[in-house]
Amino acid sequence: MAEDIYMPQLGLTMTEGRVVRWLRAAGEPVRKGEPVLEIETDKVSVEIESPADGVLGPILVEAGASVPIGGMLSHVLTAEEQGSRGAEGQGSKGAEEQRRGGAEAQGSASPTGLPAPSVIPPTSSVILSEAKNLEAKNLVRGRVVASPRARRTAAELGIDLVQVEASGPGGRIVDADVRWRAENIKRETQTAQREPQAASRVSPLARRLAQELGVDLALVKGTGPGGRIVEDDVRHAATAPLLPLSPAPVLPCSPAPVPSIEPLTGIRRVVAERMAHSFTTAPHFYLSAEVEAAALVRMREGLLAKIEAATKARLTITDILLKVCAQALAEFPEVNVAWAEDAPGGGLVRHAEVNVGLAVSLDAGLVVPVLRKADGLTLGEIARRRSDLTERARAGKLALADLEGGTFTLSNLGMYGVDQFQAILNPPQSAILAIGRIKDRPVAADGAVVVRPTMHLTLSVDHRVLDGALGARFLERVAQLIQEPYLLLE
Amino acid sequence: MPETGESTAYVIEMTLGEAIREALAEEMSRDPNVFIMGEDVGRPGGIFMVTKGLYEEFGKDRVMDTPIEEAGIVGLAVGAAMTGMRPIVELMFTDFLPLAMEQLVNQAAKMHYMTAGQARVPMVLRATLGTGRGAAAQHSQSLHVLVAHIPGLKVVMPSNPYDAKGLLKSAIRDDNPVVFLEHKMCYSTVKGPVAREEYLLPLGVADVKREGQDVTLVAISRMVQVALAAAETLARDGISAEVVDPRTIRPLDKATLLKSVMKTGRAVVIDEGHLSYGVTAEIASIIADEAFDYLDAPVKRLAALDVPVPMAPVLEAATIPNEARVVETVKGLFGRRY
Numbered sequence: 167m168a169e170d171i172y173m174p175q176l177g178l179t180m181t182e183g184r185v186v187r188w189l190r191a192a193g194e195p196v197r198k199g200e201p202v203l204e205i206e207t208d209k210v211s212v213e214i215e216s217p218a219d220g221v222l223g224p225i226l227v228e229a230g231a232s233v234p235i236g237g238m239l240s241h242v243l244t245a246e247e248q249g250s251r252g253a254e255g256q257g258s259k260g261a262e263e264q265r266r267g268g269a270e271a272q273g274s275a276s277p278t279g280l281p282a283p284s285v286i287p288p289t290s291s292v293i294l295s296e297a298k299n300l301e302a303k304n305l306v307r308g309r310v311v312a313s314p315r316a317r318r319t320a321a322e323l324g325i326d327l328v329q330v331e332a333s334g335p336g337g338r339i340v341d342a343d344v345r346w347r348a349e350n351i352k353r354e355t356q357t358a359q360r361e362p363q364a365a366s367r368v369s370p371l372a373r374r375l376a377q378e379l380g381v382d383l384a385l386v387k388g389t390g391p392g393g394r395i396v397e398d399d400v401r402h403a404a405t406a407p408l409l410p411l412s413p414a415p416v417l418p419c420s421p422a423p424v425p426s427i428e429p430l431t432g433i434r435r436v437v438a439e440r441m442a443h444s445f446t447t448a449p450h451f452y453l454s455a456e457v458e459a460a461a462l463v464r465m466r467e468g469l470l471a472k473i474e475a476a477t478k479a480r481l482t483i484t485d486i487l488l489k490v491c492a493q494a495l496a497e498f499p500e501v502n503v504a505w506a507e508d509a510p511g512g513g514l515v516r517h518a519e520v521n522v523g524l525a526v527s528l529d530a531g532l533v534v535p536v537l538r539k540a541d542g543l544t545l546g547e548i549a550r551r552r553s554d555l556t557e558r559a560r561a562g563k564l565a566l567a568d569l570e571g572g573t574f575t576l577s578n579l580g581m582y583g584v585d586q587f588q589a590i591l592n593p594p595q596s597a598i599l600a601i602g603r604i605k606d607r608p609v610a611a612d613g614a615v616v617v618r619p620t621m622h623l624t625l626s627v628d629h630r631v632l633d634g635a636l637g638a639r640f641l642e643r644v645a646q647l648i649q650e651p652y653l654l655l656e
Numbered sequence: 657m658p659e660t661g662e663s664t665a666y667v668i669e670m671t672l673g674e675a676i677r678e679a680l681a682e683e684m685s686r687d688p689n690v691f692i693m694g695e696d697v698g699r700p701g702g703i704f705m706v707t708k709g710l711y712e713e714f715g716k717d718r719v720m721d722t723p724i725e726e727a728g729i730v731g732l733a734v735g736a737a738m739t740g741m742r743p744i745v746e747l748m749f750t751d752f753l754p755l756a757m758e759q760l761v762n763q764a765a766k767m768h769y770m771t772a773g774q775a776r777v778p779m780v781l782r783a784t785l786g787t788g789r790g791a792a793a794q795h796s797q798s799l800h801v802l803v804a805h806i807p808g809l810k811v812v813m814p815s816n817p818y819d820a821k822g823l824l825k826s827a828i829r830d831d832n833p834v835v836f837l838e839h840k841m842c843y844s845t846v847k848g849p850v851a852r853e854e855y856l857l858p859l860g861v862a863d864v865k866r867e868g869q870d871v872t873l874v875a876i877s878r879m880v881q882v883a884l885a886a887a888e889t890l891a892r893d894g895i896s897a898e899v900v901d902p903r904t905i906r907p908l909d910k911a912t913l914l915k916s917v918m919k920t921g922r923a924v925v926i927d928e929g930h931l932s933y934g935v936t937a938e939i940a941s942i943i944a945d946e947a948f949d950y951l952d953a954p955v956k957r958l959a960a961l962d963v964p965v966p967m968a969p970v971l972e973a974a975t976i977p978n979e980a981r982v983v984e985t986v987k988g989l990f991g992r993r994y
Binding site: 236237238313314315316317318332333334335338340341342 | 921948949950951952953988989990991
């Protein structure tokens with residue numbers, strides 16, 4: 167039996183992974199547990215190990231390409247299978263070549279009976295277009311590997327199997343893959359067909375009305391028989407702000423520049439998906455408070471030199487805030503919870519550990535490394551770990567474990583001169599604290615206006631699992647710990 | 657589950673063994689030509705207590721204890737059937753079928769054909785099959801394939817009490833020899849609703865025990881229970897399995913099997929007989945042949961290992977398909993790791 171190599175699921179939110187590079191070439195012997203390729207997941211790179219002793223099969227996904235989790239990457243042929251393939255090749259080579267035809271027959275078979283390397287483009291140097299890539303994948307054994315049902319459906323729907331992405335065991339194209347391809351083609355065609363309405367497809371009344379109301383008929387979608395634009399459509403268009411259904415008419419004098427769309431990759435794409443998901447599914451509400459920061463600043467200045475001498479890490483305001491959040495979370499276990507995303511109907515997950523994540527901005531996007539069991543760490547330890555995590559984040563060297571298990575997130579944009587902001591929840595967490603800059607601001611004290619350093623805290627909360635009063639008590643405690651940080655020693 | 661709509665209000669829960677006893681008693685009351693022969697079927701009530709009470713109810717002339725001589729008992733039944741009686745022979749274990757093969761294969765199965773219907777053999781041979789009792793290699797086999805191979809014999813293998821009763825009554829009324837095979841572990845453990853009113857189930861009609869979309873599990877006799885349990889587990893993992901019970905392996909209801917596979921595109925055939933040249937091979941071959949263009953994955957077979965049934969319970973269980981093996985096999989048919 168060949169052992170398949172799949173794109174693994176390495177985190178709850180991971181939906182696909184990208185092949186970074188292959189460490190072994192097709193046909194090379196591999197040992198069980200030996201790294202075969204490197205993939206990039208949500209936020210980290212991971213090496214995938216060989217599932218068995220044997221020979222690496224054809225590479226089905228080129229370096230640089232992404233596949234959904236569970237997608238086939240390659241397989242390992244065990245000694246047994248190599249033997250039978252070898253015998254097959256020797257026994258009836260002529261017939262075998264004739265039967266396979268196509269690409270494989272043209273190349274010379276390698277000693278293992280694998281397709282000749284010429285069929286598979288060298289892994290890293292050649293980046294194929296998507297279509298070419300698929301074609302190479304599908305023809306890797308000399309013929310398209312598809313189930314009878316998939317072939318039948320392909321014939322019915324007029325789909326070229328070579329252009330279908332396989333999801334079945336061993337890279338087999340199955341029925342669902344063909345239907346998926348057909349759906350995509352249909353969608354593309356429909357989009358292409360949304361052209362301006364032909365002049366005859368407008369009722370005379372609608373045409374007159376459009377003129378009166380100043381409605382551009384090219385932008386109106388017809389709902390009458392055969393898609394004819396009727397009176398209602400024009401009236402609707404006149405009142406509702408319209409999104410153009412067709413490309414804007416091209417003026418002969420100045421061709422409009424076509425905006426280029428950059429596909430999102432890697433972290434950027436994950437951020438896009440997660441934030442859109444969070445903001446559209448988690449009902450957010452926000453609590454804010456202004457706190458005096460003089461004691462906080464004094465505390466940092468007092469400890470800076472000592473901690474730097476001991477740990478070589480420079481203590482930051484953020485470090486103390488991490489400690490404050492961890493302390494408050496330990497006191498409010500009912501805030502240290504998450505929405506159970508995958509449970510049918512949802513649910514509440516109570517975390518046993520206080521793991522505080524810190525939002526770190528990178529050129530490529532945003533990552534949130536996690537300080538595990540932060541409530542048990544000293545300020546020195548927090549400073550050391552935070553500086554290690556942020557340095558590795560910027561170098562792209564975070565491990566998956568650094569990013570997992572967060573139960574709360576802190577996001578500090580104070581250093582960018584932001585006074586205050588509202589953060590989007592980091593799913594499935596139920597709260598995130600947004601910190602603005604520390605600035606001298608006028609405050610009322612004992613009936614007089616005085617100038618003191620203050621900062622704004624904004625807590626975003628998932629209303630499915632937390633209510634306002636509880637969030638407020640939590641924020642109150644955070645504010646208290648910031649204003650009187652010696653309470654951390656309580 | 658009962659197919660006669662109005663009788664559903666009049667169902668009682670009973671075991672598979674009780675359902676068979678009811679069928680025997682009803683048919684003996686209805687037709688004076690029906691009688692039972694076998695080893696220990698009389699006063700002892702049968703090795704698995706299935707005929708208990710029938711001796712008292714119908715007397716020694718209609719519930720006859722016989723010597724330990726399988727070829728002789730079956731031979732007697734063939735002769736009695738040819739003269740107009742409707743004998744029911746109990747053979748204890750399918751392991752003893754080889755002793756009676758001459759009478760079954762060369763006599764019972766051939767008479768109707770060779771006499772152009774002038775002589776018929778309306779007999780039923782009941783026997784048990786299956787593992788589960790640690791009864792070793794000579795009392796645990798599932799040899800149904802031996803008789804299913806023979807044209808002229810019908811082979812019935814019920815999986816629940818309702819089917820067992822309706823099918824046995826039809827078998828007794830059938831004008832040709834029927835081998836009726838009961839799984840010994842189902843007698844007391846498999847319970848289900850049975851209509852109080854009289855009903856018959858036709859031989860050669862499969863039953864969909866559970867509807868599903870993604871894969872068809874064809875299972876026979878006790879393996880139906882295994883398949884149903886596996887389907888439940890698979891459902892939790894997002895795979896919707898349909899369970900089809902052929903109920904009679906000859907005649908085989910190909911239409912129902914093929915319809916299901918054409919819908920799901922995947923099939924796993926599960927049987928407690930041996931793998932090689934077995935019932936699973938026959939059914940898988942029919943699917944591959946007649947539903948080829950509808951298959952989305954190779955047809956898989958799960959059957960008893962090709963070894964004599966071991967006596968040690970752990971080893972015995974290891975030779976037989978179980979829920980875990982079914983689940984694993986089904987998942988292997990899907991590319992995404994479930």
